[in-house]
Amino acid sequence: MSSQLPNLHKELIRAFTSHPSDLAATGKLLARLKIVLIDTDLLFPQPSSNPKELVVARDILEIGAFWSIRTRDVPSFDRYFSQLQTFYNDFNSVLPPSEREYPIRGLNLIRLLIQNRIADFHTTLESLPLPADELLNNPFIKHPVNLERWLMEGSYSKVWNAREEAPAEEYKFFVDSLMGTIRNEIASCEEAAYESLPLKDAATLLFFKTQSELLAFAKQRDWQVNLTQETITFTHKSEEKMEIPKDKLIANNLAYARELEQIV
Template sequence: MVHSAVKQIHGKLQRAFASSSKDTTPLLAQAKLDLIQAGLLVPVGEHREQDLSYARDILEIGAFWSIRVRDVPAFDRYFSQLQTFYTDYQGVLPPSPRQYPLQGLNLIRLLTQNRISDFHTVLESLPPETLQENPFIRHPVNLERWLMEGSYSKVWNAREEAPAAEYRFFVDSLMGTIRNEIASCEEAAYNSLPMADAQTLLFFNNQQDLMQFTQQRGWQPDLIRKVFTFPTKADDKAAEIPSRKIIAQALTCAKELEQIV
């Protein structure tokens, strides 16, 4: 028989999540307590299929909700707990329609954290056909390739092509990293940059976001000339080579060698 508490909280949570209600957060907290009491948060041994299905649904909702509220550590915990259901009980439970969307989110998370080796390790564990046929897996695979190519405009456009709304959160995080890399290159190459060019190069849709970003980097706006001036960098003093001292030491060594010989 299905644990009544788990079944009841599962129904409430489904409805709250579907409506994006703020009640989802406290309901998730209560659901995890019910799962712990039922021995279903990290199940071991034999359990009824319906119990396992409810538990998996609750954890999957928790993973998606964590992205909606921008809580990446919580997403990591939920995704880690789900692996038991996806691997140990894959012969007991029918496939979950949320599994590949969550695996795709996890892959993008690894990209945002620059964990490229872990990214490829996860890809190797997936069926080869999913890399091109499954839209939730194909999306992060394309993102990784475009990042390696430096095709940042494709990464930017991928935000609108995301197979699920939650994917946009991680794509935005990637764009933050990309913007800082582009800005660092511009600072090293030029003393100033036209505002219009900066907005295009940094993939901003409006000037307000551009101003906020450049202010954080210390760029000085000249509203009359419509350019940004980069922070002045102190010139590195050329290291003086003590040539006389080196020559004197060399001569001393030479004399000592002659005496030894």
């Protein structure tokens, strides 16, 4: 093991686990440690690698995966997850289990949902080294599985509420990204089904808690807002809406959202 590795690893843990995490210091330490891992042949481990050193390397990469989410760097998360696959899949019989493995696997599943890679989601889910009956007992896997089912059902309210049920703080970032995709899909349906909507109804449908959030979104979509009449008028780019019978779907979703508000 490199003489630098133990001390840099300890510094990394201190920076990452401080309250709040020192993300800038963590990033700098990760960059230094990846060079050390390359120099010691631990970034791409071999069968002859020392298991104790591999545990340290795996821990560094796992911290890197979580750091990527906290800094909202999805491509960086992709790279760390790819590097961790060798540790999780090829050395699982050599290394002790990692408590971070399934939180990270679950994050990867949600990432696939955000990217609309549904086939990859199911392939990845089926390849997990867990018996089928244990998958849904694992909170980190159950969460993305539920998200995928609710997305397919169009139960967007459940997706929204799932943010508060996230099994780890990092999951909330991906759920927020997922809601951004959902909002744009709902907005497209609104534009196709209606000429205008009351501000309150539009905010309810789009899961906005404040009017300022709705107004910022409306500006992005080039919607016309009348604050006096408290309405939004949608900009229709074509007459395609006449061919898409989405008004009933929107009405049903709106009624459901109102019912939820009354229950709460």
